[in-house]
Amino acid sequence: MNNNFGKRFNIEIYGGSHTESLGVVIGGVPQGIALCESDFESDLSRRRAGAKGTTPRREGDVPHIVAGVANGVTTGEKVEIVFYNENRRSGDYERLKNHPRPSHADLTARHKYGEQFDLRGGGIFSGRMTLLLVAAGVVAKKITASAHYSSRIVEIGGCSDSAQFDAVVAAAQREGDSVGGVIECVVTGAGRDLGEPFFDSVESVAAHLLFSVPAVKGVEFGSGFEGVRLRGSERNDLIVDCNGSTATNHEGGINGGITNGNPIVVRVAIKPTPSIAQPQNTYNFATQSVEPLTIGGRHDACIVLRAAVVVEAVMAIALAELKLSL
Numbered sequence: 001m002n003n004n005f006g007k008r009f010n011i012e013i014y015g016g017s018h019t020e021s022l023g024v025v026i027g028g029v030p031q032g033i034a035l036c037e038s039d040f041e042s043d044l045s046r047r048r049a050g051a052k053g054t055t056p057r058r059e060g061d062v063p064h065i066v067a068g069v070a071n072g073v074t075t076g077e078k079v080e081i082v083f084y085n086e087n088r089r090s091g092d093y094e095r096l097k098n099h100p101r102p103s104h105a106d107l108t109a110r111h112k113y114g115e116q117f118d119l120r121g122g123g124i125f126s127g128r129m130t131l132l133l134v135a136a137g138v139v140a141k142k143i144t145a146s147a148h149y150s151s152r153i154v155e156i157g158g159c160s161d162s163a164q165f166d167a168v169v170a171a172a173q174r175e176g177d178s179v180g181g182v183i184e185c186v187v188t189g190a191g192r193d194l195g196e197p198f199f200d201s202v203e204s205v206a207a208h209l210l211f212s213v214p215a216v217k218g219v220e221f222g223s224g225f226e227g228v229r230l231r232g233s234e235r236n237d238l239i240v241d242c243n244g245s246t247a248t249n250h251e252g253g254i255n256g257g258i259t260n261g262n263p264i265v266v267r268v269a270i271k272p273t274p275s276i277a278q279p280q281n282t283y284n285f286a287t288q289s290v291e292p293l294t295i296g297g298r299h300d301a302c303i304v305l306r307a308a309v310v311v312e313a314v315m316a317i318a319l320a321e322l323k324l325s326l
Helices: 037-047 090-097 106-113 120-125 127-143 162-174 202-210 308-324
Strands: 010-015 021-027 064-067 079-084 148-156 181-188 216-221 264-270 280-284 289-293
Touching: 010 127, 021 127, 037 127, 037 308, 079 127, 090 106, 127 308, 148 162, 148 308, 181 308, 202 216, 202 264, 202 308, 264 308
Parallel strands: none
Antiparallel strands: 010 021, 021 079, 064 079, 148 181, 181 264, 216 264, 280 289
């Protein structure tokens, strides 16, 4: 199983949703960067459950830096950050080995890794693992210190009116259902010249990571799919000064796979949480028949509410990888 990413800024994740601990090992971190546990709290708190529509499972998500930092600064060795799972109810998942959840990874995990694969809480496939991406993103943001990352939810359940988001989520939750949505991330100050043509383009590296996030089903840069409905004369970004500033930003800050100095704009589509409370007719390997499945456990009615900071973190990881490759 390959749980690694990156050549220059390398991350390796391990553990699972219901293992005793889970962690991330980060290679390529330069020496001398100030780093302590409190640096993680702001971003980790944005991912933490608690708001209406999120899972009732509460975890402290306290980071423990166990390697790569001495006297409050990075040593140049690999940085390892460990978290402990303190609120586990693994019994909720035992029957899912034979009765896999629709649109979840239960079935593909069974086929690829065998019936004994650890699926408690979704295992390695769980959104719980995004905790590690956020932690790695905090380090990546320090490496790309000139960049500013911001993100917002632009759509939930087909609704683009932010004033209605809470109502949309609440309605789905009352019906034992879930909703997805779209997150927009804007990176300013990343500078020019990051990325290469073709296989190491900014879009290629970022999309690779974004599609590694559980539940992500679509990625677009700049005007994306809307932009293809325009003519070239409407969509082209006219250059207005010697620095490469443009009158519009349909390209999302990237030309030919390389950052052009304008804001990087990416939007990410996140599917509805597949674990829902409504009964669903799906195949049961134990009885070899299609039977109703009612999923227990604790799940988000809208994972989008906690995912904006994950998208930010992934973009930071991608840009750290590209910056260290210059």
